[in-house]
Amino acid sequence: MCAMPFVRVIELYQQRIQWLLQDSRKVFGLIKGTKVGLVVDVSSMSHGPRLRDFQKDLLSLIDEQLCYKKQLYCLSFSTEISPLWESPKTINVHVLHEARQWIQQLEPGQGCNLLKALKHVLMVKELNSLVLIVGSCPDQSSEILSGYAQQCMLGRKLQTHAVTYDCSNPAVLKNLAEAVRGCYHCYSSKGEVAPSNFLLKPPKHEGPLVIQTPCVLAKTSTDWLKTNGLKAKKLNLYQVLAPNAFSPVEGFVPILKKTVSSTLHEKAMMQFEWYDGTVKNIHVDLPVLYNYQKLLAKMVRIYENRIDWLSAASRRIWGSVCERRVVILVDISVTNSMYIIHIQHYSSKIIATHYRERSMWVLSLQCKGSRNFMSALRRAVEVDFKDKDKHESQGLYLLTTGIPDQEAVSIITGFATLLFAEVLICSFMSVCSV
DSSP states (O other): OOHHHHHHHHHHHHHHHHHHTSHHHHHHOOOOOSEEEEEEEOTTOOTTHHHHHHHHHHHHHHHHTGGGSSEEEEEEESSSEEESSSSOEEOOHHHHHHHHHHHHTOOOOSOOOHHHHHHHHTTOTTOSEEEEEEOSOOSSOHHHHHHHHHHHHTTOOOEEEEEEESOSOTHHHHHHHHHTTOEEEEEOOTTOOOGGGGSOOOTTSSSOOOOOOOSSOOOOHHHHHHHHSTTTTTOOHHHHHGGGEEOOOEEEETTTTEEEEOOOOTTTOEEEEOTTSOEEEEOOOHHHHHHHHHHHHHHHHHHHHHHHHHTSTTHHHHOOOOOSEEEEEEEOOGGGGGGHHHHHHHHHHHHHTTOTTHHHHHHTOOOOSBOOHHHHHHHIIIIITTTGGGOSOEEEEEEOSSOOSSOHHHHHHHHHHHTTOOOOEEEEEEEOBO
16 A cells, blocks of 8 residues: 555644634534524623633634524523524624624523523524533533433434533533534633643553663664674575585596586586675585574574564664663654654653653643754754764664755755764753744
8 A cells, every 4th residue: 555645644634633623613613504503501601801702712603613604593591591583594794793792792690501491492493503502510410401302303403512611510511412412522721722632642651651671782783783693693595505605617628628617416416696696506405404494483583573672662763772872852843733642652761761850841842833953953963962072872863753944955964063973861852943
């Protein structure tokens, strides 16, 4: 399967999620249907900033979503209900103006008689979509509300969209939405929730880190193969065949007065192309061949274990970190908002062994700005690597998901500065610009 279409699909999903988390869609979700009944709970509203914020969000809902519907019906409720019109109105400039005025004139009430509001709005048969916006716990139980709604909606195509707005007890409305197979949306304005909080977190993401001393000494795969490669173990095919490999012989035979070549006995030897392009006459010793197969099988298991080890824990993302001095650059540009949980998870794993307290710094990272990689690289070159000659081995690790803001030439120049030195002291930087 081609990777590019799959990457494109992921990008489309990410764009869709970001779109859903903007403006009125973030507060109320995406409203479906063409003939919408808007039912608003004003029991939890108080005078002051809270009421103004609620009115501002409702006005955004009118201007961004409901203005594109065919018909609209508005009703507010607390202990009593207060409909704006007797029946649904066809959307036009005057209707939208009335709806905006109605929102701006909403007054806080006492009690949350959702059952009474449902009894009234469910009698309006023209509607095909019902939006319930509730900010407090209804006076009635979940069973009563769900039972009544199910009876009234039986055999009727009415999409229900339930929204809890800064509600301390959203369970009742959530159960109601599930009972009528509708949509449920929860919004809280307290301490704006970052988009990353909507993502599934790995197990024990915020739990205490379990530090394990590695049982295998970290080595780069290049160094590891110097002692465990086939050539190092003298198991290279040419090394095994060399004792029984002979070059073809040509010589002048005086008695025959001509040059003759050595010939092969078909059962004793065979010709085999050597690594340098020449042809060798090979004698295959079966016991040696069988032993070679056993040794190869053993080496395959060793390589599989090595691959499994490299694919586990932080090595899956970072590889084998074995330098004595390391600089880690983490890309937290805004385009990584949907990946921040995974960035935090794998970054905390790699630093936990050396700096436990730094793991909390990683978990506090938030995405913002663009991908200003050159600034981070310059910081690494001018500050963290300024005394590079004093250190035995050094490494620069970059975790990113896309193309930097700067041109490739500038970045290559920055890397060239580092190549004159080889870079467990760790320096941590986040890469972004605001």
